[in-house]
Amino acid sequence: MLLYNSPDSGNCxxxxxxxxxxxxxxxxxxxxxxxxSDRREKIGNLNPALRVPTIVLxxxxxxxxxxxxxxxxxxGTEYLPVDRYERAQVxxxxxxxxYQHEPNIAVVRFWTHxxxxxxxxxxxxxxxxxxxxxxxxxxDHLASRQFLVGDRYSIADIALYGYTxxxxxxxxxxxxxxxxxxxxERVAAQPGHVTIDA
Amino acid sequence: MLLYNSPDSGNCxxxxxxxxxxxxxxxxxxxxxxxxSDRREKIGNLNPALRVPTIVLxxxxxxxxxxxxxxxxxxGTEYLPVDRYERAQVxxxxxxxxYQHEPNIAVVRFWTHxxxxxxxxxxxxxxxxxxxxxxxxxxDHLASRQFLVGDRYSIADIALYGYTxxxxxxxxxxxxxxxxxxxxERVAAQPGHVTIDA
Numbered sequence: 347m348l349l350y351n352s353p354d355s356g357n358c359x360x361x362x363x364x365x366x367x368x369x370x371x372x373x374x375x376x377x378x379x380x381x382x383s384d385r386r387e388k389i390g391n392l393n394p395a396l397r398v399p400t401i402v403l404x405x406x407x408x409x410x411x412x413x414x415x416x417x418x419x420x421x422g423t424e425y426l427p428v429d430r431y432e433r434a435q436v437x438x439x440x441x442x443x444x445y446q447h448e449p450n451i452a453v454v455r456f457w458t459h460x461x462x463x464x465x466x467x468x469x470x471x472x473x474x475x476x477x478x479x480x481x482x483x484x485x486d487h488l489a490s491r492q493f494l495v496g497d498r499y500s501i502a503d504i505a506l507y508g509y510t511x512x513x514x515x516x517x518x519x520x521x522x523x524x525x526x527x528x529x530x531e532r533v534a535a536q537p538g539h540v541t542i543d544a
Numbered sequence: 545m546l547l548y549n550s551p552d553s554g555n556c557x558x559x560x561x562x563x564x565x566x567x568x569x570x571x572x573x574x575x576x577x578x579x580x581s582d583r584r585e586k587i588g589n590l591n592p593a594l595r596v597p598t599i600v601l602x603x604x605x606x607x608x609x610x611x612x613x614x615x616x617x618x619x620g621t622e623y624l625p626v627d628r629y630e631r632a633q634v635x636x637x638x639x640x641x642x643y644q645h646e647p648n649i650a651v652v653r654f655w656t657h658x659x660x661x662x663x664x665x666x667x668x669x670x671x672x673x674x675x676x677x678x679x680x681x682x683x684d685h686l687a688s689r690q691f692l693v694g695d696r697y698s699i700a701d702i703a704l705y706g707y708t709x710x711x712x713x714x715x716x717x718x719x720x721x722x723x724x725x726x727x728x729e730r731v732a733a734q735p736g737h738v739t740i741d742a
Contacts, residue, residue, distance in 0.1 A: 394681040395640050409632055411639035418632035434607055434616035437635075441609035442593050444643045483592040 347372040350389055350400040352379045356508035357412040358399040359542045363504055367538040413440040416501040425501050435495045439502040450477035452509040455516030488525040507533045545570040548587055548598040550577045554706035555610040556597040557740045564738040611638040614699040623699050633693045637700040648675035650707040653714030686723040705731045
């Protein structure tokens with residue numbers, strides 16, 4: 347199995363984290379997240395979105411979109427609830443992540459680390475405010491819960507952990523979010539946990 | 545069952561379309577998509593994202609995120625494949641929709657219809673170009689296929705149909721996309737189809 351990967355991408359880290367929990371072996375090929383000129387050549391036939399992660403299964407079939415890949419590998423394991431409503435709640439959090447969380451928190455981190463010169467301070471500030479709004483919603487939810495869904499660790503937690511645990515790299519003041527910080531510690535304490543730079 | 549709804553929202557229409565296929569009855573309560581000041585009061589306890597659609601099931605439990613709602617109702621029906629890989633492909637297209645399609649195509653439609661005065665032409669043009677790039681990817685994929693996944697109509701098609709079939713309302717020239725247009729006709733010909741203004 348081959349994972350088209352970026353070491354710094356939270357989206358790719360989500361997949362590496364679940365595969366570590368599951369003890370599944372795979373190879374990686376890193377793609378550049380700044381110079382994307384080789385994307386069509388490398389993964390054009392595998393993922394129309396041309397994004398990483400893209401995974402090629404042992405039988406040659408490919409999958410894209412981090413959270414779809416998580417769902418694929420989690421089905422039938424302890425990392426995805428069997429209850430239909432809880433499974434839909436897991437997806438609700440994963441769509442929340444790709445719509446409200448990643449486009450703000452991950453993008454601010456990317457801009458401030460890898461492309462600062464090309465982005466205006468006003469654009470960064472607008473996304474940072476939207477990112478804080480997203481973190482406020484997570485904080486409210488986690489204030490009375492151990493994990494995002496069903497009070498058990500699931501791929502919903504993995505999906506949100508990916509960029510939340512590196513949000514400070516985008517300048518987010520995480521001291522404002524005690525419930526999130528306690529949840530980050532619970533996630534990192536799960537058996538088989540690996541760090542983003544493992 | 546109660547659907548917090550907007551008549552013009554493609555995200556809400558997706559849910560209405562699947563429920564029509566399935567013959568499931570429900571009530572609706574429309575929320576304003578421009579003046580969102582009542583969102584916390586109306587759905588604050590139901591959906592942390594404060595977005596429509598939000599659905600309240602007969603037992604009082606709530607779900608948010610259009611594509612998570614689609615998945616919930618489609619499980620066990622002909623609208624979601626039983627094959628694990630095909631199910632992940634359905635999710636891949638739904639995450640593609642929420643990350644690349646809705647934020648460009650739906651947002652341009654919203655800006656040009658409901659909030660034109662507050663958005664610059666440059667911002668509209670940037671999103672329109674990203675929207676065309678997304679439509680190009682759909683066109684490539686559909687050029688050799690009847691439907692998005694497994695050559696059968698599924699919630700992947702419903703998810704992408706929601707805003708693709710009204711993209712022209714955002715100024716997108718759809719005459720450039722013959723494969724998409726043929727697919728739009730196939731979707732509209734499905735048994736039980738309802739229009740967005742039904």
